[in-house]
Amino acid sequence: MANHPPAEIFVDESLVRRLLQEQHPHLADRPLRPVANGWDNYIFRLGTDYAVRLPRRLSAAALTANEQVWLPALTADLTVATSAPLYAGSPSEAFPWPWNVTRWFPGTAVSLQPRDRNVALAAPLAGFLNAFHRPAPPDFPRNPVRGVPLASRNDAVRGRLDSGMVPHAARIRELWEASLELPVWPGPALWIHGDLHPANLVGAADGTLQAVIDFGDLTAGDPATDLAAAWLVFDRTGRNEFRKSLGTQYDADPHVWGRAQGWAVCMASSLLANSDDHPGMYLLGSETLMEILTEGLDWP
Incomplete structure (x- = not known):
């Protein structure tokens, strides 16, 4: 079964060129080519x-507006580069939703390299x-599936574990519970990325x-959502280096890593149950599950 949602609007080079000419004409004459047609976005x-x-x-349009x-402002003082918008596109007659021009990063998607190489990412990601x-203001963008209490994801995770799509479901259920x-x-409520897995990290040449x-x-909420990267991105060696590099920022909450593993279960089970038409993301879910099973309840 294919789980990649169909596009609700068709976008090609001619439409993107028209949008650039209308709203950012100083960029409109540059070479343009499609490079990805993802879950939420077209990327050129x-x-x-x-x-x-x-x-x-339409559901992704609200996410673009949040960005x-x-x-x-959130990324202006960060030492790590991000895909924050450089030029914002507005809804128009040609295209009804907001859109963005961001930096292009020539590095390699971390999802394409072996996990044992990711230890070099531990310190900069931390x-x-x-x-x-950082603490978010009261009007931060709400997200029903990220940053929230784990109990709110219980029905979804149990459904995946009951689907037959998640290996070792009995043991994973114990860890989830x-x-x-x-x-x-x-x-x-702290600001969180919300989807911090290897496909959303770009590795440098070094x-x-x-x-x-x-x-x-x-969104904002429980930082354990992002700390699930310990299992999504790293093997045990990298995970230990990642935790060490984070220092004492989360030490006031002795349960943060237990919840982070719960978030890793939530995300890995989603990848396994919903990526049968995307082998790379299915492999990410499978590898993450093995990291979780290897560590068990051995939280720091």
Whole structure:
């Protein structure tokens, strides 16, 4: 069964060129070509320095709007580059939703390299999170599936575990139930990326982190959501280095890593149950599940 949602609007080079001519004419003459047709967005490369991202679905349009409103200020002082909008596109007669022009990063998607190489990402990714996980204002963009108490994801996770699509479901269920018993995040709602997996990380030529991309799930809440990257991105060696590099920022909550593993279960089960038409994402779910099973309840 294919789970990639169909596009609600068809976008090609001619439409993108028209939008650029109308709203950002100084960019409109650069070479343009499609490079990805993802879950939420069309992505075109514009010249050598830019990417154009346009929502494929109405539900993704709201995510694009959130990026336009919040990301420029949130990422201005970060030491790690991001896909924050450089030029914002507005709804128009040609295209009814917001769209963005961002930087193009020439590095390699971390999802395409072996996990044992990701240890070099541990320190810069930890630095990104320590800087990004700041208290959010009361009007932060709500997200029903990220940053929320794990119990709110229980029905979805149990449904996946009952579907037959998740290997070792009985043991994974035990680990999931253990995470549900932990206290919720006791601190203020912190800004979170919300979807911090290897396909949203770009590696530099020297093996370190070039950029963090795709903030469509941007919200605030429990930072354990992003700390699930310990299992999504790293093997045990890298995970230990990642935790060490984070320092003491989360030490006030002794349960943060237990919930982070719960979030890793939530995300891995989603990848396994919903990526049968995307082998790379299915493999990510499978590898993450093995990391979770290997570690069990051995939280720091």
